[in-house]
Amino acid sequence: MKKLILLTMAAFFLMACEPISQTQSIEVENEAITADFEQVISSITQDWLRSSPQSASSLGVSEDFAGGPYMSRLGRTGLAGRDETMKLTRSFVDRLENLETKMLTEQQQQMVEIQLFRYRQLVAIADLVDYGTPYLSAYGPAYEPYAVAQMNGPHVEFSSLMQNDHPVTNSAQAQAFLSRLVASGDMLSGLEEEVLADAKKGVIPPGFIIAKTVGMLRNMVISSPKDNGIYTSFVSRLKLNNIENAEQLSAQALSALTEYTYAGYNKLANTLESLADKAVNQASLSRLPNGKALYDAMILLNTDTTMSADKIHQLGLDNVTRIHGEMDVILNSVGRTQGSVSERLNAMSKDPKLLYPDTEAYKIQTLEEVRAMVAAIEEIAPQYFGTLPKSALEVRRVPAFREETSAAGYYNSPSEDGTRPGIYYINLRSTGLVPTYALATLSYHEAVPGHHFQVALGLEQKGLPILQRVNTNTNAFAEGWALYSERLAWEMNMYEDKPLANVGRLIDELHRAVRLVVDTGMHAKGWSREQAIEYMATTKGADASGLSSEVVSEIERYIAIPGQALGYMIGMIKIMDLRQEAQEQLGDNYDIRVFHDAVLVKGGMPLPILEQDVRNTLGLIAK
Numbered sequence: 273m274k275k276l277i278l279l280t281m282a283a284f285f286l287m288a289c290e291p292i293s294q295t296q297s298i299e300v301e302n303e304a305i306t307a308d309f310e311q312v313i314s315s316i317t318q319d320w321l322r323s324s325p326q327s328a329s330s331l332g333v334s335e336d337f338a339g340g341p342y343m344s345r346l347g348r349t350g351l352a353g354r355d356e357t358m359k360l361t362r363s364f365v366d367r368l369e370n371l372e373t374k375m376l377t378e379q380q381q382q383m384v385e386i387q388l389f390r391y392r393q394l395v396a397i398a399d400l401v402d403y404g405t406p407y408l409s410a411y412g413p414a415y416e417p418y419a420v421a422q423m424n425g426p427h428v429e430f431s432s433l434m435q436n437d438h439p440v441t442n443s444a445q446a447q448a449f450l451s452r453l454v455a456s457g458d459m460l461s462g463l464e465e466e467v468l469a470d471a472k473k474g475v476i477p478p479g480f481i482i483a484k485t486v487g488m489l490r491n492m493v494i495s496s497p498k499d500n501g502i503y504t505s506f507v508s509r510l511k512l513n514n515i516e517n518a519e520q521l522s523a524q525a526l527s528a529l530t531e532y533t534y535a536g537y538n539k540l541a542n543t544l545e546s547l548a549d550k551a552v553n554q555a556s557l558s559r560l561p562n563g564k565a566l567y568d569a570m571i572l573l574n575t576d577t578t579m580s581a582d583k584i585h586q587l588g589l590d591n592v593t594r595i596h597g598e599m600d601v602i603l604n605s606v607g608r609t610q611g612s613v614s615e616r617l618n619a620m621s622k623d624p625k626l627l628y629p630d631t632e633a634y635k636i637q638t639l640e641e642v643r644a645m646v647a648a649i650e651e652i653a654p655q656y657f658g659t660l661p662k663s664a665l666e667v668r669r670v671p672a673f674r675e676e677t678s679a680a681g682y683y684n685s686p687s688e689d690g691t692r693p694g695i696y697y698i699n700l701r702s703t704g705l706v707p708t709y710a711l712a713t714l715s716y717h718e719a720v721p722g723h724h725f726q727v728a729l730g731l732e733q734k735g736l737p738i739l740q741r742v743n744t745n746t747n748a749f750a751e752g753w754a755l756y757s758e759r760l761a762w763e764m765n766m767y768e769d770k771p772l773a774n775v776g777r778l779i780d781e782l783h784r785a786v787r788l789v790v791d792t793g794m795h796a797k798g799w800s801r802e803q804a805i806e807y808m809a810t811t812k813g814a815d816a817s818g819l820s821s822e823v824v825s826e827i828e829r830y831i832a833i834p835g836q837a838l839g840y841m842i843g844m845i846k847i848m849d850l851r852q853e854a855q856e857q858l859g860d861n862y863d864i865r866v867f868h869d870a871v872l873v874k875g876g877m878p879l880p881i882l883e884q885d886v887r888n889t890l891g892l893i894a895k
Contacts, residue, residue: 308371309371309380309384313383313737315367316364316367316368316739318338319363321338321339322338323347323357324407324410325342326347326410326426326429328342329342329433329437329438330410330433330684332437333688344451346430346456347426349459349462349463349465350466354466358394358406361406361413365392368384368388368391371384383736386744386877389576389881390412390413390746391413393573394414394415394573396569397566400562400566401417401562403469403470403475404417404418405425411742412743412746414573415570416832416833417566418470418475418477418481419463420477421477422832423833427459427492427537428674430533431501432671434449434453436695440509442515443515443516447521450528453525453529453532453533455532457531457532457535460537460539460540461540464540467540471550474561476552477547477551478552478554480801480828481831481832482545482547485544486541486545488674489544490537491672497534502529503522503526506525507525510522553801555794555800555801555804556796557570558798563795567581567835571838573747573835574835574836574838574839575835575838575842576749576839576842576878577748582796584791585788585789585796587841588786588788588789588792591782591788591841592782595778595785596782600613602778606772608620620772626708627708628703629703630702638698638700638703638711639667639700645716645766646667646696646719649720653721653725656760656764657865657869658865658866658868659869659873660725661732662728662732663724663728665694667696667698668696668698669697669698670697670700676701678697679825680714680822681697681699681714681715683697683719683722685742686728688731694719694727696724697718708773709772710776712767712773712777713773713777713779716761717754721757722753722758725757726745726750726753730872730873731875733875736874741875744878745875746839746876746879747839748842748846748879749877749878749879751839751843752844753872755780755784755841756847758777758781759848762774783812783826784844786807787826787837787838787841788838789811791834791837791838794830794831794834795834795835804827805824808826843879846882850882850886854890854892857892858890858892870890
């Protein structure tokens with residue numbers, strides 16, 4: 273703590289020249305401590321953004337803020353990239369632990385506690401295994417056991433980065449765009465290096481994950497480079513912004529896209545395919561080196577709790593029973609009385625009256641319906657939230673190349689400066705993927721009041737360092753809030769006189785309960801992929817036939833990113849428990865707007881810290 277020592281010495285020297293009061297001495301010391309805290313937070317932020325240029329682009333921060341130019345670069349991949357990420361993460365822990373936290377303000381102490389909670393998890397995983405990929409992403413520290421899979425990673429996000437997050441408003445940004453296209457070759461070859469290095473350690477994705485991932489990689493470059501969205505969006509923005517030498521820049525972009533990006537994706541796909549003969553079709557993470565301990569660490573990373581896999585499994589089973597009971601009452605009320613709940617859900621999924629025709633016209637209609645739903649709930653949101661986000665929200669289709677492997681919908685954050693809106697992407701590869709009775713709940717989860725409120729409200733708290741506003745949204749907090757939002761929309765009467773839409777809401781809640789069962793079933797109890805598919809399909813009354821079915825895609829998602837799906841239900845339960853505490857203890861003084869502000873406006877928090885903070889903010893007494 274060099275700054276504190278120097279300032280204390282200066283204060284001692286001044287005392288020999290001129291008497292100062294004890295109050296003045298304390299103020300000098302507090303200023304030194306604050307300066308040290310701010311310097312540590314600033315240095316961590318800049319080191320993180322320098323190492324993750326994609327995060328800097330996602331946030332839309334200035335290059336000065338990010339510690340230097342980043343628009344022309346991509347984050348380092350390969351074994352050197354892994355080493356760099358963990359070296360940085362360990363240094364973040366050291367810097368934070370070396371702060372004199374007892375002398376910090378309560379808010380500063382909490383920030384340190386939050387950051388340490390997150391970075392220590394990544395360090396713990398790195399101490400357990402020497403494979404898989406750690407990330408310092410725009411949403412905080414993350415880890416995935418397979419270097420390349422179908423769900424996440426720089427290979428998946430590259431197209432969205434170039435089309436949505438990388439601005440092209442002047443010549444310098446256009447040149448940086450070209451540099452990133454060239455850099456994509458190194459990014460993809462680095463991932464190839466990771467895949468091969470892990471394979472030597474016996475860490476090869478299951479064969480069905482390899483097949484799904486190879487298909488996704490091929491789809492990235494299935495169109496002609498001239499028809500690729502990366503190229504066409506670049507050309508249109510050159511024209512829109514009247515950038516000089518647009519024709520020459522377009523030609524350079526086409527050449528770089530072909531030579532580096534397309535070649536890199538094809539080579540990575542070929543490398544994965546070459547491992548298919550060595551792959552097994554076992555789903556469990558426990559088959560990998562030290563896999564059982566890794567799964568326990570993934571539970572903590574994704575749920576913020578040390579709950580055992582057995583306890584989570586039983587929690588899922590208990591909630592499946594509860595939700596089936598609630599569904600039974602509603603289905604009986606609308607005359608759907610024949611068969612078990614699962615059988616009646618299956619009949620609903622096949623009822624042509626409840627499905628949109630799978631045509632382009634109805635896909636466009638679906639987008640318009642979603643936009644109308646968002647507008648309707650935004651109108652009454654002030655009755656339930658004291659603070660509303662300033663950032664706008666746009667509804668867009670999932671890009672064609674991601675349709676086959678993407679979830680039904682997902683959300684992208686607005687930029688930090690508010691110039692780029694939040695974006696809710698809905699997957700319309702088939703209108704059957706989202707039946708009429710499920711559309712509302714998906715939208716409330718991904719958009720309003722779900723991820724958009726949760727991300728944007730935290731991001732807009734300008735009085736907090738950006739590290740606190742974006743790097744604290746744990747999986748359990750973020751997805752727990754989004755699932756809570758589905759229920760909240762019901763409480764906001766958005767399902768009034770729409771009993772089947774309310775069943776749709778419960779289907780999504782059931783889905784999250786089933787996840788607790790199948791994720792732990794596969795990774796802790798030895799379930800096969802097929803056993804998990806059968807349980808999910810039977811319990812939800814869903815169709816498990818066909819390699820592209822929703823059930824198959826979901827189960828393969830949990831295999832690729834173990835533990836991630838556990839955070840939804842566990843996070844929602846924690847928020848509901850806190851709300852019940854507030855209602856019981858505050859009585860007539862309870863205000864749901866104040867409660868929601870207490871949960872959201874300070875940014876995301878790990879669940880144990882959120883629990884304590886909400887109680888402190890609302891004056892609650894722990895049970």
